[in-house]
Amino acid sequence: MAPKILDEHSLQAREQEIIDAALALIAREGVANVTMDKVVAKVSYSKGTVYKHFTGKEDLLLAIGNQAITIMLDLFFRASQYPGCARERMLLINFSYLFYAILHPALFMSAMCSKSPNVYEKSTIKRVQEQEHLEMKLMGIFFNLIEEAIADKSFTLPPDMDMQQICFANWSLGYGVISLLADEVESCSGRTGLVVERELFNQNNIFLDGLRWGPLSHEKDYKAGLKEALEQVFGEELARMKALGRELNF
Amino acid sequence: MAPKILDEHSLQAREQEIIDAALALIAREGVANVTMDKVVAKVSYSKGTVYKHFTGKEDLLLAIGNQAITIMLDLFFRASQYPGCARERMLLINFSYLFYAILHPALFMSAMCSKSPNVYEKSTIKRVQEQEHLEMKLMGIFFNLIEEAIADKSFTLPPDMDMQQICFANWSLGYGVISLLADEVESCSGRTGLVVERELFNQNNIFLDGLRWGPLSHEKDYKAGLKEALEQVFGEELARMKALGRELNF
DNA sequence: ACCTGAACACCGTTCAAGT
DNA sequence: ACCTGAACACCGTTCAAGT
Numbered sequence: 001m002a003p004k005i006l007d008e009h010s011l012q013a014r015e016q017e018i019i020d021a022a023l024a025l026i027a028r029e030g031v032a033n034v035t036m037d038k039v040v041a042k043v044s045y046s047k048g049t050v051y052k053h054f055t056g057k058e059d060l061l062l063a064i065g066n067q068a069i070t071i072m073l074d075l076f077f078r079a080s081q082y083p084g085c086a087r088e089r090m091l092l093i094n095f096s097y098l099f100y101a102i103l104h105p106a107l108f109m110s111a112m113c114s115k116s117p118n119v120y121e122k123s124t125i126k127r128v129q130e131q132e133h134l135e136m137k138l139m140g141i142f143f144n145l146i147e148e149a150i151a152d153k154s155f156t157l158p159p160d161m162d163m164q165q166i167c168f169a170n171w172s173l174g175y176g177v178i179s180l181l182a183d184e185v186e187s188c189s190g191r192t193g194l195v196v197e198r199e200l201f202n203q204n205n206i207f208l209d210g211l212r213w214g215p216l217s218h219e220k221d222y223k224a225g226l227k228e229a230l231e232q233v234f235g236e237e238l239a240r241m242k243a244l245g246r247e248l249n250f
Numbered sequence: 251m252a253p254k255i256l257d258e259h260s261l262q263a264r265e266q267e268i269i270d271a272a273l274a275l276i277a278r279e280g281v282a283n284v285t286m287d288k289v290v291a292k293v294s295y296s297k298g299t300v301y302k303h304f305t306g307k308e309d310l311l312l313a314i315g316n317q318a319i320t321i322m323l324d325l326f327f328r329a330s331q332y333p334g335c336a337r338e339r340m341l342l343i344n345f346s347y348l349f350y351a352i353l354h355p356a357l358f359m360s361a362m363c364s365k366s367p368n369v370y371e372k373s374t375i376k377r378v379q380e381q382e383h384l385e386m387k388l389m390g391i392f393f394n395l396i397e398e399a400i401a402d403k404s405f406t407l408p409p410d411m412d413m414q415q416i417c418f419a420n421w422s423l424g425y426g427v428i429s430l431l432a433d434e435v436e437s438c439s440g441r442t443g444l445v446v447e448r449e450l451f452n453q454n455n456i457f458l459d460g461l462r463w464g465p466l467s468h469e470k471d472y473k474a475g476l477k478e479a480l481e482q483v484f485g486e487e488l489a490r491m492k493a494l495g496r497e498l499n500f
Numbered sequence: 501a502c503c504t505g506a507a508c509a510c511c512g513t514t515c516a517a518g519t
Numbered sequence: 520a521c522c523t524g525a526a527c528a529c530c531g532t533t534c535a536a537g538t
Contacts, residue, residue: 005501032368035530046504048534057531117433118282161452168430168444169453176426180418183367194418202411203419203457210460255520285511296523298515307512 015053018043019064027106031061031113058122065114066127068107069134072100075234076141082233084225086149087213091204091222092229093141094174098200099237101178102246112179142167155213166211173207174200198250201226223250265303268293269314277356281311281363308372315364316377318357319384322350325484326391332483334475336399337463341454341472342479343391344424348450349487351428352496362429392417405463416461423457424450448500451476473500 021042025034036057040047054060075096082089101108113119120128146163149155157163181196205217230238230248241247271292275284286307290297304310325346332339351358363369370378396413399405407413431446455467480488480498491497 030366030368032366036532037530047532048504049502051532052503055532116280116282118280158452158456164443165449165452168449169456172426172430172449172453173423174426175430176422176424180422180425193414199415199418199422202408202415203422206408206419206460207453207456208460210456210458286513287511297513298523299521301513302522305513 011053014045014049015063018045018050018053018060019067022060022064023106023110026064026110031109036060055124056122058119059124059127061110061114062119062123062127062131064107064110065119066130066134068100068104068111069131069138071104071107072097073134073137073141075100075237076138078233080141080145082229084229085215086145086152086154087208087215088222088225088229089145090149090170090208090213091201091226092233093145094170094200094204095197095226095230096234097174098178098197099234099241101182102244103237103240105182108182139167142170149213154215155211158211169207173203177203195249197248201250261303264295264299265313268295268300268303268310269317272310272314273356273360276314276360281359286310305374306372308369309374309377311360311364312369312373312377312381314357314360315369316380316384318350318354318361319381319388321354321357322347323384323387323391325350325487326388328483330391330395332479334479335465336395336402336404337458337465338472338475338479339395340399340420340458340463341451341476342483343395344420344450344454345447345476345480346484347424348428348447349484349491351432352494353487353490355432358432389417392420399463404465405461408461419457423453427453445499447498451500 018039022034022039025038025042036047036050039060040050043050054063076093079092079096080089082092084092143163146155146166150157157166161169177200178196181194181199201223205222209216238248268289272284272289275288275292286297286300289310290300293300304313326343329342329346330339332342334342393413396405396416400407407416411419427450428446431444431449451473455472459467488498
């Protein structure tokens with residue numbers, strides 16, 4: 001038999017098959033309970049082939065993390081293109097982050113787990129660099145938005161903070177709220193009475209009011225504006241959430 | 251030989267020895283690289299005995315997480331007793347959270363890893379309940395502080411938020427900032443120019459200003475007040491940090 | 501050139517045998 | 520009553536043998 005020469009395309013398709021198999025397992029059993037054996041059993045290739053694509057378990061996890069960022073990038077970009085004021089779009093981006101967490105719980109968990117020195121150490125340099133590149137693009141969306149707001153005078157930087165710090169502050173807000181309420185994102189238990197979309201909305205207003213980013217929350221009905229924007233930009237995502245029995249409740 | 255009867259005290263001492271051994275290993279190699287074998291090798295008891303105390307690896311991790319909360323509880327309580335205004339003390343509590351993350355990186359990492367369904371599922375009910383109890387006490391400190399502020403009129407609840415939501419918002423702020431900058435908490439690399447103590451200070455001001463919690467940041471010099479309070483309440487912790495070559499820099 | 505799966509080292513957990 | 524460590528099932532990774 002003539003030796004096979006694999007083209008880039010089929011190699012990438014195979015890589016995606018492995019990632020998808022891992023994601024399905026993660027969704028069912030959680031990141032910690034997934035083994036390479038189980039992944040191999042789910043794909044049409046052998047162990048050796050899987051290890052040809054990923055140098056190990058951590059490298060696979062990082063690849064999944066990168067896929068997560070790619071999906072977020074799409075959501076964030078769409079949100080940033082909405083024809084509303086800058087502050088409105090900032091809120092919309094943060095809500096798109098929530099959609100990602102709700103609609104892709106396995107990706108969300110994987111991305112969180114992949115952000116650890118242990119994973120980076122054991123991964124390919126190539127994939128670590130890919131993550132850095134993707135994160136730069138993500139940051140770029142925020143930077144552009146903040147720059148626009150500064151340009152149209154709805155926001156001015158506080159004297160002791162630069163754009164990167166504002167960007168980080170907004171990011172850590174969404175991250176804190178969504179990751180801490182992530183268990184409730186899936187289950188409807190609601191043991192404590194905290195509703196993630198409500199807290200995200202309120203904290204966003206408090207934060208942006210604190211920054212004096214106009215229009216302030218008492219000057220504009222951001223709740224109505226957000227509902228409108230969600231319908232328009234994330235209609236498909238809302239429908240998928242409704243199908244999962246998870247409707248936004250604020 | 252007469253059969254031994256173990257008293258509660260020596261049992262607890264042994265449990266602590268195992269926890270300490272695990273923490274030392276976690277500090278050196280990270281949570282993911284610690285094995286039960288390594289822990290057993292470090293203590294003066296056998297595998298079977300270790301498994302008498304902890305039903306498994308996850309149960310041990312949760313025990314460490316509970317110890318972490320206990321230490322935080324002490325720091326938070328001390329901060330809450332400082333004779334300053336309520337807003338000042340809120341800031342001080344958030345900084346005590348940062349101290350905990352810097353001075354006890356192994357505990358901090360373990361506590362983060364222990365907050366996962368996978369860990370709870372595989373742990374003793376007893377230890378899960380202990381964690382819930384400790385977290386209630388932690389919340390209590392925040393609740394008391396917020397109540398005081400409401401009582402002395404420096405703060406009024408927004409119409410659409412209750413105390414639990416304010417409490418959670420403050421918690422998620424500290425969690426977001428500190429956990430995202432945790433790698434920089436240890437290493438001095440500072441690749442991006444974000445300094446965790448500076449971001450924590452700024453975001454606290456923005457958040458509390460946004461809540462209209464008085465005195466507002468332009469009405470009072472919180473930086474000077476914080477420095478004073480830190481010297482007074484956390485002098486020992488500051489000294490230990492200085493010994494580690496980690497001085498606060500805002 | 502590419503794929504396979506047996507083989508190996510290691511890890512978490514148990515429990516029969518000891519004192 | 521309590522402790523031990525050999526034994527077992529399982530997991531991550533490698534690589535000699537195949538096509």
